[in-house]
Amino acid sequence: MARRTTRPPRPSVTDRSACPCGLPAAYGACCGRFHTGRSAAPTAELLMRSRYSAFVVRDEGYLLRTWHPDYRPGGVDFDPAMRWTGLEIRDTSEGSMFHSTGTVTFVARYTLGGEPGQLHERSHFERHDGAWVYVNGTFMD
Template identity: 70%
Template sequence: MARRTTRKNPPSPRITEDAPCPCGLTARYGECCGRFHAGSAAAPTAELLMRSRYSAFVVRDEAYLLRTWAPQTRPAEVDFDPSMRWTGLEIRDTGDGTAFHQAGTVTFVASYIHDGAPGALHERSRFARHEGAWVYVDGEFIE
Protein backbone atom coordinates (compact mmCIF):
# COMPACT_ATOMS: atom_id res chain seq x y z
CA MET A 1 0.00 0.00 0.00
CA ALA A 2 2.99 2.28 -0.10
CA ARG A 3 2.51 4.80 -2.84
CA ARG A 4 5.79 6.58 -3.53
CA THR A 5 5.78 10.03 -5.04
CA THR A 6 8.16 12.96 -5.17
CA ARG A 7 5.58 15.36 -3.71
CA LYS A 8 5.91 16.88 -0.25
CA ASN A 9 3.64 15.15 2.25
CA PRO A 10 0.28 16.91 2.59
CA PRO A 11 -1.22 17.69 6.01
CA SER A 12 -2.88 14.78 7.77
CA PRO A 13 -6.67 14.55 7.67
CA ARG A 14 -8.15 15.25 11.11
CA ILE A 15 -9.78 12.26 12.73
CA THR A 16 -10.90 12.60 16.33
CA GLU A 17 -10.69 9.86 18.96
CA ASP A 18 -14.51 9.59 18.88
CA ALA A 19 -14.82 9.34 15.08
CA PRO A 20 -15.58 6.00 13.42
CA CYS A 21 -12.36 4.14 12.75
CA PRO A 22 -11.29 4.28 9.08
CA CYS A 23 -10.42 0.55 9.15
CA GLY A 24 -14.09 -0.41 8.91
CA LEU A 25 -14.59 -1.99 12.33
CA THR A 26 -17.43 -0.60 14.45
CA ALA A 27 -15.20 0.84 17.21
CA ARG A 28 -14.28 4.49 17.53
CA TYR A 29 -10.82 5.47 16.22
CA GLY A 30 -9.33 6.03 19.68
CA GLU A 31 -10.41 2.56 20.85
CA CYS A 32 -9.46 0.86 17.59
CA CYS A 33 -6.50 1.83 15.39
CA GLY A 34 -5.80 5.08 17.25
CA ARG A 35 -4.41 3.17 20.24
CA PHE A 36 -1.96 1.36 17.96
CA HIS A 37 -0.94 4.61 16.27
CA ALA A 38 -0.38 6.25 19.68
CA GLY A 39 1.78 3.32 20.80
CA SER A 40 -0.37 2.43 23.82
CA ALA A 41 -1.01 -1.05 22.37
CA ALA A 42 0.37 -3.32 19.67
CA ALA A 43 -1.78 -5.04 17.06
CA PRO A 44 -2.23 -8.64 18.31
CA THR A 45 -2.92 -10.14 14.87
CA ALA A 46 -1.77 -9.63 11.31
CA GLU A 47 -5.31 -8.57 10.33
CA LEU A 48 -5.46 -5.88 13.00
CA LEU A 49 -2.02 -4.67 11.94
CA MET A 50 -3.27 -4.50 8.33
CA ARG A 51 -6.32 -2.51 9.46
CA SER A 52 -4.20 -0.15 11.54
CA ARG A 53 -1.76 0.39 8.67
CA TYR A 54 -4.66 1.20 6.34
CA SER A 55 -5.89 3.73 8.92
CA ALA A 56 -2.35 5.12 9.13
CA PHE A 57 -2.47 5.76 5.38
CA VAL A 58 -5.82 7.52 5.85
CA VAL A 59 -4.44 9.82 8.58
CA ARG A 60 -0.97 9.96 6.98
CA ASP A 61 0.88 8.64 10.03
CA GLU A 62 4.32 8.03 8.51
CA ALA A 63 5.96 7.22 11.86
CA TYR A 64 3.52 4.37 12.52
CA LEU A 65 3.86 2.96 9.02
CA LEU A 66 7.66 2.91 9.27
CA ARG A 67 7.56 1.47 12.81
CA THR A 68 5.35 -1.41 11.64
CA TRP A 69 7.36 -2.20 8.47
CA ALA A 70 9.83 -5.10 8.49
CA PRO A 71 13.40 -3.75 8.65
CA GLN A 72 14.49 -5.73 5.57
CA THR A 73 11.83 -4.11 3.34
CA ARG A 74 11.23 -0.74 5.09
CA PRO A 75 11.74 2.35 2.90
CA ALA A 76 13.52 5.41 4.26
CA GLU A 77 10.27 7.40 4.15
CA VAL A 78 6.65 7.25 3.07
CA ASP A 79 5.52 9.93 0.65
CA PHE A 80 1.78 10.44 0.60
CA ASP A 81 0.14 11.48 -2.66
CA PRO A 82 -1.92 14.61 -1.89
CA SER A 83 -4.41 13.71 -4.62
CA MET A 84 -5.13 10.29 -3.04
CA ARG A 85 -7.98 9.84 -0.54
CA TRP A 86 -8.57 6.38 0.93
CA THR A 87 -12.30 5.65 1.22
CA GLY A 88 -12.74 2.09 2.50
CA LEU A 89 -11.18 -1.24 3.41
CA GLU A 90 -12.53 -4.72 2.80
CA ILE A 91 -10.65 -7.73 4.20
CA ARG A 92 -11.14 -10.61 1.76
CA ASP A 93 -9.07 -13.37 3.39
CA THR A 94 -6.58 -14.06 6.15
CA GLY A 95 -4.08 -16.87 6.58
CA ASP A 96 -2.50 -17.57 9.96
CA GLY A 97 -1.37 -14.32 11.60
CA THR A 98 -2.77 -15.01 15.09
CA ALA A 99 -1.06 -15.09 18.48
CA PHE A 100 -0.06 -18.69 17.69
CA HIS A 101 1.77 -17.88 14.43
CA GLN A 102 5.02 -16.27 13.33
CA ALA A 103 3.75 -15.26 9.89
CA GLY A 104 0.47 -14.49 8.22
CA THR A 105 -1.22 -13.06 5.17
CA VAL A 106 -4.10 -10.66 4.67
CA THR A 107 -5.82 -10.19 1.33
CA PHE A 108 -7.72 -6.93 1.08
CA VAL A 109 -9.24 -4.34 -1.21
CA ALA A 110 -8.61 -0.71 -0.31
CA SER A 111 -10.83 1.78 -2.12
CA TYR A 112 -9.68 5.27 -2.97
CA ILE A 113 -10.32 8.39 -4.98
CA HIS A 114 -7.31 9.64 -6.92
CA ASP A 115 -7.51 12.93 -8.80
CA GLY A 116 -11.31 12.67 -8.56
CA ALA A 117 -11.54 9.15 -10.02
CA PRO A 118 -12.48 6.11 -7.91
CA GLY A 119 -10.22 3.08 -7.81
CA ALA A 120 -9.21 0.11 -5.71
CA LEU A 121 -6.00 -1.54 -4.62
CA HIS A 122 -6.25 -5.35 -4.31
CA GLU A 123 -3.28 -6.84 -2.47
CA ARG A 124 -2.19 -9.95 -0.62
CA SER A 125 0.11 -8.69 2.13
CA ARG A 126 2.62 -10.76 4.07
CA PHE A 127 3.26 -10.15 7.75
CA ALA A 128 5.77 -11.60 10.19
CA ARG A 129 6.75 -11.21 13.79
CA HIS A 130 9.78 -9.02 14.47
CA GLU A 131 10.96 -8.79 18.06
CA GLY A 132 7.56 -10.10 19.16
CA ALA A 133 5.44 -7.59 17.22
CA TRP A 134 3.63 -7.98 13.91
CA VAL A 135 5.20 -6.10 10.98
CA TYR A 136 4.34 -5.70 7.31
CA VAL A 137 6.86 -7.52 5.08
CA ASP A 138 5.60 -6.98 1.55
CA GLY A 139 2.62 -7.40 -0.72
CA GLU A 140 1.60 -8.80 -4.05
CA PHE A 141 -0.89 -6.86 -6.17
CA ILE A 142 -3.84 -8.87 -7.44
CA GLU A 143 -5.38 -7.93 -10.76
Protein backbone atom coordinates (compact mmCIF):
# COMPACT_ATOMS: atom_id res chain seq x y z
CA MET A 1 0.00 0.00 0.00
CA ALA A 2 1.32 3.51 -0.85
CA ARG A 3 2.32 5.66 2.03
CA ARG A 4 0.31 8.85 2.27
CA THR A 5 2.02 12.04 3.35
CA THR A 6 -0.11 14.48 5.25
CA ARG A 7 0.17 18.22 5.20
CA PRO A 8 -0.43 20.25 8.32
CA PRO A 9 -3.95 21.70 8.43
CA ARG A 10 -4.30 25.28 7.19
CA PRO A 11 -5.25 27.85 9.79
CA SER A 12 -8.81 29.06 9.39
CA VAL A 13 -8.34 32.41 7.67
CA THR A 14 -11.26 33.53 5.51
CA ASP A 15 -11.66 36.43 3.10
CA ARG A 16 -13.42 38.34 5.91
CA SER A 17 -10.85 37.58 8.62
CA ALA A 18 -8.40 40.25 9.71
CA CYS A 19 -5.37 39.98 7.46
CA PRO A 20 -2.47 38.19 9.19
CA CYS A 21 0.00 40.79 7.81
CA GLY A 22 -1.20 43.37 10.34
CA LEU A 23 -2.65 45.96 7.98
CA PRO A 24 -6.17 47.12 8.91
CA ALA A 25 -7.99 45.22 6.16
CA ALA A 26 -9.74 41.91 5.64
CA TYR A 27 -7.59 39.10 4.26
CA GLY A 28 -9.53 38.89 0.98
CA ALA A 29 -9.01 42.60 0.25
CA CYS A 30 -5.41 42.60 1.48
CA CYS A 31 -3.00 39.68 1.02
CA GLY A 32 -5.68 37.27 -0.18
CA ARG A 33 -5.99 39.16 -3.48
CA PHE A 34 -2.27 38.55 -4.11
CA HIS A 35 -2.50 34.89 -3.10
CA THR A 36 -5.32 34.24 -5.58
CA GLY A 37 -3.51 36.08 -8.38
CA ARG A 38 -6.20 38.77 -8.73
CA SER A 39 -3.48 41.37 -8.14
CA ALA A 40 0.31 41.54 -7.89
CA ALA A 41 1.99 43.24 -4.94
CA PRO A 42 2.95 46.75 -6.15
CA THR A 43 5.77 47.23 -3.60
CA ALA A 44 8.42 45.11 -1.91
CA GLU A 45 6.80 45.76 1.47
CA LEU A 46 3.41 44.52 0.31
CA LEU A 47 5.09 41.45 -1.19
CA MET A 48 6.82 40.85 2.17
CA ARG A 49 3.51 41.17 4.00
CA SER A 50 1.77 38.83 1.55
CA ARG A 51 4.55 36.26 1.89
CA TYR A 52 4.24 36.38 5.68
CA SER A 53 0.49 35.82 5.29
CA ALA A 54 1.23 32.94 2.90
CA PHE A 55 3.28 31.29 5.65
CA VAL A 56 0.35 31.80 8.04
CA VAL A 57 -2.15 30.15 5.67
CA ARG A 58 0.45 27.69 4.33
CA ASP A 59 0.13 28.73 0.70
CA GLU A 60 3.15 26.97 -0.78
CA GLY A 61 2.20 27.83 -4.37
CA TYR A 62 2.23 31.55 -3.70
CA LEU A 63 5.52 31.41 -1.82
CA LEU A 64 7.19 29.55 -4.67
CA ARG A 65 5.69 31.83 -7.36
CA THR A 66 7.02 34.90 -5.55
CA TRP A 67 10.54 33.50 -5.01
CA HIS A 68 13.18 34.55 -7.52
CA PRO A 69 13.64 31.58 -9.88
CA ASP A 70 17.42 31.62 -9.41
CA TYR A 71 16.99 30.98 -5.66
CA ARG A 72 13.63 29.18 -5.43
CA PRO A 73 13.67 25.94 -3.43
CA GLY A 74 11.88 22.83 -4.58
CA GLY A 75 9.26 23.18 -1.88
CA VAL A 76 8.34 24.77 1.43
CA ASP A 77 8.43 22.66 4.58
CA PHE A 78 5.71 23.90 6.94
CA ASP A 79 6.22 22.80 10.54
CA PRO A 80 2.81 21.70 11.88
CA ALA A 81 3.83 22.82 15.39
CA MET A 82 4.60 26.40 14.25
CA ARG A 83 2.01 29.17 14.47
CA TRP A 84 2.84 32.63 13.12
CA THR A 85 1.49 35.25 15.54
CA GLY A 86 2.46 38.69 14.24
CA LEU A 87 4.51 40.78 11.83
CA GLU A 88 6.32 44.04 12.51
CA ILE A 89 7.94 45.94 9.65
CA ARG A 90 11.02 47.69 11.05
CA ASP A 91 12.44 49.38 7.94
CA THR A 92 12.12 49.54 4.17
CA SER A 93 14.56 50.79 1.57
CA GLU A 94 13.53 51.44 -2.02
CA GLY A 95 11.04 48.80 -3.19
CA SER A 96 8.42 51.20 -4.57
CA MET A 97 6.75 51.12 -7.97
CA PHE A 98 9.70 53.21 -9.23
CA HIS A 99 12.51 50.89 -8.07
CA SER A 100 13.95 47.63 -9.34
CA THR A 101 15.27 46.43 -5.96
CA GLY A 102 14.25 46.87 -2.35
CA THR A 103 14.80 45.64 1.18
CA VAL A 104 12.37 45.11 4.03
CA THR A 105 13.54 44.53 7.58
CA PHE A 106 10.97 42.81 9.75
CA VAL A 107 10.32 40.77 12.86
CA ALA A 108 7.93 37.84 12.48
CA ARG A 109 6.72 36.34 15.75
CA TYR A 110 5.64 32.74 16.18
CA THR A 111 5.09 29.98 18.67
CA LEU A 112 6.70 26.59 18.15
CA GLY A 113 5.37 23.81 20.31
CA GLY A 114 3.83 26.48 22.54
CA GLU A 115 7.12 28.36 23.02
CA PRO A 116 7.37 31.93 21.66
CA GLY A 117 10.06 32.93 19.19
CA GLN A 118 10.83 35.45 16.51
CA LEU A 119 12.52 35.72 13.15
CA HIS A 120 14.34 39.03 12.53
CA GLU A 121 15.40 39.34 8.91
CA ARG A 122 16.38 41.86 6.25
CA SER A 123 14.79 40.53 3.06
CA HIS A 124 16.02 41.44 -0.40
CA PHE A 125 13.61 41.82 -3.31
CA GLU A 126 13.96 42.42 -7.05
CA ARG A 127 11.63 42.94 -9.93
CA HIS A 128 11.58 39.89 -12.20
CA ASP A 129 9.49 39.98 -15.37
CA GLY A 130 7.81 43.11 -13.97
CA ALA A 131 6.78 41.61 -10.63
CA TRP A 132 8.36 41.83 -7.19
CA VAL A 133 9.99 38.59 -6.03
CA TYR A 134 11.87 37.53 -2.91
CA VAL A 135 15.60 36.97 -3.52
CA ASN A 136 17.06 36.13 -0.12
CA GLY A 137 17.35 37.32 3.45
CA THR A 138 19.92 38.12 6.09
CA PHE A 139 19.17 37.13 9.66
CA MET A 140 19.54 39.97 12.13
CA ASP A 141 20.49 39.79 15.81
